[in-house]
Structures are given as structure tokens and as C-alpha cells.
Amino acid sequence: MIDLLLKHSPSPIQKLFSSLLEEKEAQLFVKRDDQLHLEAMGHDDAFCGNKWRKLKYNLLKAKELQASTLLTFGGAFSNHIAAVAAAGKIFNFKTIGIIRGECPPTLNPTLRFAKSCGMRLKYVSRSAYREKDSTTFRSSLVAEFGSFYSIPEGGTNDLALKGAAEIPAEIEQQLGRLPDYICACCGTGGTLGGMIGGLHEKSKALGFSVLKGDFHTQEIQRLLSSKYDKVPMNWQIQTNYHFGGYAKYKTDLIDFINHFKSKHHIALDPIYTGKMFYGIFDLLQKGYFPKGSTIVAIHSGGLQGIAGFNERFGDLIDL
Numbered sequence: 001m002i003d004l005l006l007k008h009s010p011s012p013i014q015k016l017f018s019s020l021l022e023e024k025e026a027q028l029f030v031k032r033d034d035q036l037h038l039e040a041m042g043h044d045d046a047f048c049g050n051k052w053r054k055l056k057y058n059l060l061k062a063k064e065l066q067a068s069t070l071l072t073f074g075g076a077f078s079n080h081i082a083a084v085a086a087a088g089k090i091f092n093f094k095t096i097g098i099i100r101g102e103c104p105p106t107l108n109p110t111l112r113f114a115k116s117c118g119m120r121l122k123y124v125s126r127s128a129y130r131e132k133d134s135t136t137f138r139s140s141l142v143a144e145f146g147s148f149y150s151i152p153e154g155g156t157n158d159l160a161l162k163g164a165a166e167i168p169a170e171i172e173q174q175l176g177r178l179p180d181y182i183c184a185c186c187g188t189g190g191t192l193g194g195m196i197g198g199l200h201e202k203s204k205a206l207g208f209s210v211l212k213g214d215f216h217t218q219e220i221q222r223l224l225s226s227k228y229d230k231v232p233m234n235w236q237i238q239t240n241y242h243f244g245g246y247a248k249y250k251t252d253l254i255d256f257i258n259h260f261k262s263k264h265h266i267a268l269d270p271i272y273t274g275k276m277f278y279g280i281f282d283l284l285q286k287g288y289f290p291k292g293s294t295i296v297a298i299h300s301g302g303l304q305g306i307a308g309f310n311e312r313f314g315d316l317i318d319l
């Protein structure tokens, strides 16, 4: 069963057409990791995208260690929580989600989904959550739940980077060469960091930060220096497209996402991929990419988050 993880076919790659791309003489492809899920389990769309890439080797490791339980951490709308819950159901792990903040009076779609997959949810206060990596907190979890395979918040660890590092080779096979730019959104930076490792400096990796602040450069530097003696230099973080921070938005972004869907028939989420594509088109407009550039943007999934976003803010995103 778990071997399915190793035998999957590559996610599709799709070319976009627009007058701006034509005018700027650039080619833009979307690597549809949002469609990367196990066909056999088609309904579990939450186990897809970059969460699929990042969990792949962690799930194999957990099986190898004969762990029966996966435990992880996240916010109440987390794509990672949804993905771990779905993966647990598919591959027969018990799952425990340590959720930041109080239990809401009614569960949002992400938590409802996680529960429906059998995930046990434990809510901890924001201050306790901040201490989640401390040894005292860890021992209290072991005392409460017994032994488990632990996956960090957002899923970023060495094995996650190993999974993301496979993306460039897939693209190279599909296009016959690597593009000039590979773009990904950055939450923890694990996906971009992993891809940088798989690029062998042949293309530039561009990360689009969905959070306020300029910590991604340092964080990715840290992730890479723990893996490589000589940290690759072929990457850069764009920090102007966070729209106010995690789960913040502006009308511009919503309009862009809805327009993008009606034009290209590709759904984007407002937390991650919408911001990146907005950024790519803005950079194109501003002449950032030299004429003749080939760009591949990773559609990292996250579509499960739209329902929760719409429930929270009014039905802003067209379904």
C-alpha cells in the first residue's frame, strides 16, 4: 500500500497563455502538484500538493519504524493538518493533531475534515503552543498518547526537503530541460529549500513569502546549510506579495484569483498559490523576467482551505 507513494506518475505540467506573456516574450508553465494525489483514493484531495511531496518520505520512514501513530501540529485552518489526517486514513496510521488555540464552538471545514478522517484533535493555548518543541511539552505528549512518529508544524524536516527535491527532475523530464525560473510559495520555506537542492544551480528558484517580514531568506539559508557544505546561491525570496500576512487578503487578490480561474480554469487558494501567481504576473508586468524566460510555477495545492476562507470572510472565492 505505502509503495503507492513511490510509484506515482508525475503531476501534469500545463502551459498558460495570456497577452502579457506574449508581450513580454515569456513562457509560463504550471506544475500541477494540486493534482498530485493517489487516484486510488481520489476523494482524499487534502493529501496532495506540496504536502504530498513533504510527507512522502516521512510516511515511508514511519512505516519502516513500525510507528502506528503520526502526531503533528498546526493552526485550525492548516493544509498540513488536513494532509496528515488524510494520509493517516489512506495508509492506516492513527493521527493526532495538536491545534493552536481554543476549540472553536463550531468546527471549521479543515477540522471537520481532519476529524472525519479519524484524527484526534488536541487544542492547546497559544502560549502553550509556542512551547511545543520543549522537552517538557514533548514528554507530556508521550505521557498522554504513548509513542508516535512526530512531524513538525508545516511538515518541514529533512525528509520533507528530500521529497520536494524531486520536483525539478520531474519538470526537466517533462520540458526536456530545466526552466530559467522555478517559483513556489513559502510558508516554512521547506518546499523551496528542497527544490533548490534539486536544481543543481541550473535555474533560479523564486520564493513568494505569504507571511510578513523577511525571515525566509535566513530560514532557507539555515535549512540549506544543515544539508550542504556549500549553500547554493541560485534563489531569491519575494517579500512584497504577502497581502498583510497569513490568511490576510485584499480585494485585488480576490479579483485576481477569480479572474485566473475563469481564464485559465485553474483554481488558486487565497492563502498561498493566489499570492504567488499574483506576484508572478506583477513581476512580469514590471519587466523582472528577461525576454525569452521560461518560468515554471509550482501549484502547491491548498484548495481545501478555500471552504474555510469563504466561511470566514463571506463567499469571496468563486467555486
Ligand SMILES: *Cc1c(COP(=O)(O)O)cnc(C)c1O
Residues within 6 Å of the ligand: 049, 050, 051, 079, 080, 154, 156, 185, 186, 187, 188, 189, 190, 191, 192, 269, 272, 273, 300, 301, 302, 303
Ligand atoms: C503548506 C503550503 C505551502 C507552504 O509550504 P512550505 O514548504 O511550508 O513553504 C505552500 N503552498 C500550499 C498550498 C501549502 O499548503
